[in-house]
Amino acid sequence: MKRYHIAVIPGDGIGKEVVPEGLKALKAIAECHGGLDFQFEEFPWGCEYYLKTGSMMPQDGLDILKNYDAILFGAVGSPGVPDYISLWGLLLPIRKTFDQYVNLRPIQLLPGVSGPLRDKGPEDIDFVVVRENTEGEYAGAGGRIHVGTSYEVALQTGVFTRHATERIIRYAFELARERGRRKRLTGITKSNAWNYGMVFWDEVFKEVGRDFPDVEARLMHVDAAAMMFVLHPEEFDVVVGSNLFADILTDLGAAIQGSLGLAPSANINPERKFPSLFEPTHGSAPDIAGKGIANPIGTLWSIKMMLDFLGEAEAADVLMNAIKQVLLEGKVRTPDLGGTSTTQEVGGAVCRLIKKG
Numbered sequence: 001m002k003r004y005h006i007a008v009i010p011g012d013g014i015g016k017e018v019v020p021e022g023l024k025a026l027k028a029i030a031e032c033h034g035g036l037d038f039q040f041e042e043f044p045w046g047c048e049y050y051l052k053t054g055s056m057m058p059q060d061g062l063d064i065l066k067n068y069d070a071i072l073f074g075a076v077g078s079p080g081v082p083d084y085i086s087l088w089g090l091l092l093p094i095r096k097t098f099d100q101y102v103n104l105r106p107i108q109l110l111p112g113v114s115g116p117l118r119d120k121g122p123e124d125i126d127f128v129v130v131r132e133n134t135e136g137e138y139a140g141a142g143g144r145i146h147v148g149t150s151y152e153v154a155l156q157t158g159v160f161t162r163h164a165t166e167r168i169i170r171y172a173f174e175l176a177r178e179r180g181r182r183k184r185l186t187g188i189t190k191s192n193a194w195n196y197g198m199v200f201w202d203e204v205f206k207e208v209g210r211d212f213p214d215v216e217a218r219l220m221h222v223d224a225a226a227m228m229f230v231l232h233p234e235e236f237d238v239v240v241g242s243n244l245f246a247d248i249l250t251d252l253g254a255a256i257q258g259s260l261g262l263a264p265s266a267n268i269n270p271e272r273k274f275p276s277l278f279e280p281t282h283g284s285a286p287d288i289a290g291k292g293i294a295n296p297i298g299t300l301w302s303i304k305m306m307l308d309f310l311g312e313a314e315a316a317d318v319l320m321n322a323i324k325q326v327l328l329e330g331k332v333r334t335p336d337l338g339g340t341s342t343t344q345e346v347g348g349a350v351c352r353l354i355k356k357g
Ligand code: GGG
Pocket: 073, 074, 075, 076, 077, 087, 247, 279, 280, 281, 282, 283, 284
């Protein structure tokens, strides 16, 4: 029997509603598989914890997490706590301390889902965004002086090191080679305006590209990429971008795949020195939190990525097939996809298909 220890952080808002559906799916997989077991330990960290204790997680939170095989995360953010406090107090320390330098965000329009783009079907929208996840515009380098005066100054700098830039671009080239759909890598830049950091990014992209003559590589300004995601998504296969650019583009990507509620993401430490973290791309969605109507598929799909990363490809396929079947049948859907079903009903439908499969 193979046993995985999973740390579970539902976090805030709809994170608390979608994560239980993910746990139900993992339990269903374990039941059917027979040789696989998951042990969960849940941590009540997030904005409520902050309001009680003054920090988003305990001081030894990272020490506790480092011993798990993987982390399942819901969402962070609540109207009662400034977003920069909640994000910098919980999710970013995990990503950075555990060197989860690859944030993988697949953008795929699944059969049965009608996306907003007229004339674009599942064969046109199928690519992966590789987001640099440890530095860049999220480095936190900056400061404010003369606070509260009329001559106040705020400065924030993007940090692009050769080490981190090279490794993320290399990872993306390797993925483009492996995926083999088009063997095309698009590097997202803005080197016309960002004449130091992004010029450096472009140089590294070209240097690393020399090791991958079989991969078609091109650089595209982030503004042009935003337009191309909408007009010609079929042009993309693997996309690599800095922390902020890729974060922004993947919300657009989630929109063209039909709903932000469907979008998965994996924060990976490829060397497996630390646990990786799997979370839906969406945030805590205070506008619908507590209504029981959040789409759990982004979480379920993220768990599929977790299973793949743990080397459980068969279980990952069973889960993904169940997700696809539910979407294809179209009977059980949350309101973001035009349905009237609840979070639990969608999670239940996926579990029934796992058990059938
Ligand atoms: N489940 C992801 C989540 O809670 N995201 C909140 C957020 O604002 N994340 C910012 C980021 O990923 O950079």
